[in-house]
Amino acid sequence: MTKFKYYFILIITTFSLFSCSKNDSTEVEPIRDFSVQYATDITDIEEYLKTYTIRVVDHPGFTDDQDVTYTKITDAASQPSIWSYLNNTTFPKLLSRDVLLYDITYKVYYLVLREGVGASPCNVDGVLASYKGDYLEQTIASEVTTLTATTFEESKYPQQMLSLYSTIKGWSEIFPKFKTGSYSTNNDGTVSYNNFGAGIMFIPSGLGYYSSGSGSIPAYAPLVFSFKLYEIQRLDQDGDGVPSYLEDVDGDGYMNVFETGVLNPDDTDGDGIPNFVDVDDDADGYSTKSEINNPATGLSYPFADIPSCSGNTTDSARLKKHLDKSCH
Template sequence: MNKFKYYFILLVATISLFSCSKNDNAVSEPLRDYSVQYATDLTDIEEYLQTYYITVTEHPGFQDDQDVVFTKIPDGGTQPAIWSYKDNAGFPKLLSRDVNLHGITYKLYYLLLREGVGQSPCNVDGVLASYRGDYLERQAVSNVTTLTVNKFEEVKNPQTILSLYSTVPGWGETFPQFKTGTYTSNPDGTVSYNDFGAGVMFLPSGLGYYATGSSSIPSYAPLVFSFKLYEIKRADQDADGIPSYLEDINGNGYMYDYRNTAYYPTTLTNLDDTDADNIPDFLDVDDDGDNYTTKLEIKNPATGIAYPFADIPICTSGKKNFLDSTCH
């Protein structure tokens, strides 16, 4: 038994020593500069937009409605590049918006195939959406570098609501530009969606996975997502009884937490922060800073009286209205 314990301890020590040595000698790439990487990503994305054309399926009421296929324009080809739809008056329409993140301003291109007829999510809501994801990559063959497109994921029949607040930043920046549609239930238990928003987002790696990548996506890869927005689920991040989209004070569809210094290394003014405490209202349980939680200040629409909580001090004339700082 003693000899067994001796060899067991020796084996463990050897493995530990080997592991430590291996880790000590490992070389990890320093994090790339965001602005330098963005310039590279933007070049790749704009080349893609200028050298590929799209084919869109128009098939209302069926699953393949608004399916989009991307094809490289052959030498001498006359197909209209995606770039030709830039700021188009009709559809498809290639648009862009500026996104401030990592201390730089990203240009986020997105292709509007169809806007939709329902409601738009805000960037902290949940969405039910089908999508296909591709990543762009430079590959060198015979000293010639070529931009390649690689599929990494596709979801045609979504069953799960995805939070725009926890997905890659580019999703939260793009989906608010689209609207849901309508749907009908079929006798076989399936659902048919119509008039939904459909489009494509072209994300620099800084709005995607950046240095982390994933099991199927290399680090620093620009991403292309084609998608269809079927339904949204309103979120309430601070559980104060007010859906977060109603705490979007300036009504632009976007709310940010500027305390995240990795995303926002410089000080920015939060326009959705009622009491200016640097906590956005959608994460602030006391939006107006009066030491009464917002949840306690919500009035019952049927009676006009705030919901009672006996263990919390209240104004003599009733609870404060969460929309202002006066007693009611």
């Protein structure tokens, strides 16, 4: 009898759970598998590269210089595809960068219209940039699927620096491949930019907004950004007095952030916290800020003048004391 009672309760419970989920009208789609979505995205991006052509404004000194318009190819003979610039020896030049994130290697294509002549940001610096963003999606009309690109944002006159540390991953991976230009102040106080880096990046959704989308950008949409890099701002994320780009130990322009246990070339003491966000880079118990302080002036040494443990300040290959655990 007790046994029967137990089964009865179990059946009721099971049924009520089942009917509950059945009546649930707001079903949430589980987040898609990243590798499956990436395969879809890269197919769409490559289709876009092969079926669209660009027109670039050449108007030095004016705000529309290097503006880009995209057009779907209707005449292959007169309209070169973006793909036709792949590994070109002159500009425009279509290149790609492999980005490893959560065990997936994303290929990010970027078109270099112009490299620029100034300095490159590292991947955690601030950038003053104008940009136009499009998202890609497959739309179905009359049972025909078509890849479409929709512009969601255009920022022609940048007012503020954007930190690559907090933008989408795609931006922080591609901006370091470009340089700023030169600028001059006009009589009316406005600034003219010349010879700045300009390009287009093609970002899989896993390095963009992925399942969340953003504003009018749908979930899982690959993004196409044309951009111009006007100025950079060197940031110091850990506030130790050494700008982050000078905490890039292997000098590749990227502050790597890896999971603990993975050898990170930008993490001197190997504690899993890369130097640019580690206040004690060599784990000697003394903060970097205190180690690079010049007792004669009470100020931080300029980076190039930070001495080694033995006091050497001229050997360019010396290990600076804030990275040497044997002194402080």
